[in-house]
Amino acid sequence: MSTDARTGPAPSPTGPLSTIDYSERIPNNVNLAGDRRLQRALEGWQPKFLDWWKQLGPALPTEDVYLRTAIAVGRDGWAHFDHVPMEEYRWGIFLAELDPDRTVAFGKHKGEPVWQEVPGEHRADLMRLIVVQGDTEPASVEQQRVLGSNAPSLYDLRNLFQVNVEEGRHLWAMVYLLHAYFGPEGRREADQLLKRNSGDLDSPRILGAFNEETTDWLQFFMFTHFTDRDGKYQLGTLKESAFDPLARTCKFMLKEEAHHMFVGTTGVQRTVERTAELMREHGTDDIFEHGGIPLAVIQKYLSFQFSVSMDLFGSEQSTNAGNYYSSGLKGRWMETRRKDDHVLLEAERSMNLVEDGRFVKKTVPMLSALNLDLRDEYVEDCSHGVRRWNQALEEAGLDGRLVLPHEGFNRAVGVYAKHHVSPQGEVLDEATWQARRSEWLPSDGDRAAVAELMVPEYEAGKFAGWIAPPQSGINEQPVEFDYVHLRDEGLA
Numbered sequence: 195m196s197t198d199a200r201t202g203p204a205p206s207p208t209g210p211l212s213t214i215d216y217s218e219r220i221p222n223n224v225n226l227a228g229d230r231r232l233q234r235a236l237e238g239w240q241p242k243f244l245d246w247w248k249q250l251g252p253a254l255p256t257e258d259v260y261l262r263t264a265i266a267v268g269r270d271g272w273a274h275f276d277h278v279p280m281e282e283y284r285w286g287i288f289l290a291e292l293d294p295d296r297t298v299a300f301g302k303h304k305g306e307p308v309w310q311e312v313p314g315e316h317r318a319d320l321m322r323l324i325v326v327q328g329d330t331e332p333a334s335v336e337q338q339r340v341l342g343s344n345a346p347s348l349y350d351l352r353n354l355f356q357v358n359v360e361e362g363r364h365l366w367a368m369v370y371l372l373h374a375y376f377g378p379e380g381r382r383e384a385d386q387l388l389k390r391n392s393g394d395l396d397s398p399r400i401l402g403a404f405n406e407e408t409t410d411w412l413q414f415f416m417f418t419h420f421t422d423r424d425g426k427y428q429l430g431t432l433k434e435s436a437f438d439p440l441a442r443t444c445k446f447m448l449k450e451e452a453h454h455m456f457v458g459t460t461g462v463q464r465t466v467e468r469t470a471e472l473m474r475e476h477g478t479d480d481i482f483e484h485g486g487i488p489l490a491v492i493q494k495y496l497s498f499q500f501s502v503s504m505d506l507f508g509s510e511q512s513t514n515a516g517n518y519y520s521s522g523l524k525g526r527w528m529e530t531r532r533k534d535d536h537v538l539l540e541a542e543r544s545m546n547l548v549e550d551g552r553f554v555k556k557t558v559p560m561l562s563a564l565n566l567d568l569r570d571e572y573v574e575d576c577s578h579g580v581r582r583w584n585q586a587l588e589e590a591g592l593d594g595r596l597v598l599p600h601e602g603f604n605r606a607v608g609v610y611a612k613h614h615v616s617p618q619g620e621v622l623d624e625a626t627w628q629a630r631r632s633e634w635l636p637s638d639g640d641r642a643a644v645a646e647l648m649v650p651e652y653e654a655g656k657f658a659g660w661i662a663p664p665q666s667g668i669n670e671q672p673v674e675f676d677y678v679h680l681r682d683e684g685l686a
């Protein structure tokens with residue numbers, strides 16, 4: 195007999211409509227029970243997902259974790275919090291509410307009703323967009339697999355696992371679309387999403403930043419601040435899609451994504467706060483020996499993660515991006531709030547590039563530069579976090595500041611890929627770049643010194659010495675709440 199409340203009906207949502215049915219094997223608000231074929235196909239994929247989770251999901255053995263689970267997709271009260279064994283997390287398929295009057299907001303189909311099915315002519319492109327997005331979701335779980343072994347607190351450990359289960363759910367979201375709308379080919383792609391693995395030499399993840407190792411918690415926080423934020427912007431463009439199931443899926447994913455960035459932004463903030471405290475206490479910048487991470491090293495981590503995340507936006511100029519826009523597959527960030535014709539056939543913009551060792555500006559058709567348009571929005575958003583972190587330094591009475599490096603710094607994709615640019619924006623020759631790169635990017639020595647500080651702190655309410663405690667706990671629980679029960683603890 196099951197006494198587990200999570201397998202019964204969902205708690206009543208306080209928000210509007212679209213309750214998720216938890217009595218089913220795969221929780222969903224898409225009436226999966228009404229489509230037996232699809233339901234069976236997804237139930238066939240579920241064990242493969244669980245195998246993957248066991249093999250490449252969080253490595254630290256836990257009894258249960260204080261997690262939030264979606265219960266309804268309305269604006270309020272969509273989440274339920276409880277201690278849950280992670281492998282029993284109710285991964286499911288949740289789409290934002292259907293808006294029956296929604297029309298295409300941009301491109302050549304502007305004003306027409308949105309599509310509930312995939313138009314044949316856009317099938318390949320849409321599937322590719324979904325596969326690339328889907329590939330990033332399990333990749334980050336793989337990258338973060340071992341971080342549980344040296345979490346700075348139970349609070350942070352819980353946040354890591356929350357991010358991990360939700361990235362798992364985002365994979366479900368993309369797999370649902372592949373299964374529901376792309377036939378046998380979609381099912382094959384869904385299987386491939388579990389077969390490519392982060393950093394695997396033979397079958398790596400599709401995008402570069404998702405094959406980088408997440409070496410330590412500072413990098414995890416930088417990743418969730420900068421790389422999950424790339425996710426936010428990609429989802430923001432897909433949320434505008436004329437293909438309505440994709441739009442609704444991404445709209446709901448964005449709600450979960452907000453927490454991931456919160457984890458990153460506040461994680462870096464707390465690291466900076468502790469650094470500032472140690473700098474004042476000891477009157478020196480070199481605080482490794484006092485158990486903190488020097489500001490200069492935090493800056494290097496920042497510069498690294500920002501630059502690899504910038505690469506995720508692709509080339510500044512892209513015919514594909516323009517075509518996706520014109521055909522309605524992918525919009526711009528905040529498309530409906532833009533004050534222009536939403537077709538962009540006449541529009542132009544300026545972009546930077548390097549010519550003969552100098553920066554020049556050139557005017558290009560807007561439609562060709564939509565990746566750059568999105569990236570600019572992203573950079574602006576990133577800078578808010580940096581401002582926040584600097585406020586902590588200012589409040590501590592310190593002169594040092596963190597900065598976003600120049601857009602051309604350490605780039606492997608786009609117009610800067612063949613050039614070396616310093617964080618301050620000088621074009622450098624190869625020799626200078628090689629001589630100075632360890633001033634700007636984390637060296638092996640920096641990473642080793644940070645790694646040495648990464649000692650686990652699993653006593654409720656305690657924090658490792660390199661990071662300050664948060665202002666408040668999760669879901670109004672106290673900071674010293676027992677957010678995670680480790681496996682050994684449970685047996686005691």
Ligand SMILES: [Fe+2]
Pocket residue numbers: 331360361364425451
């Ligand atoms: Fe995600």
Ligand SMILES: [Fe+2]
Pocket residue numbers: 361422425451454
């Ligand atoms: Fe995320």
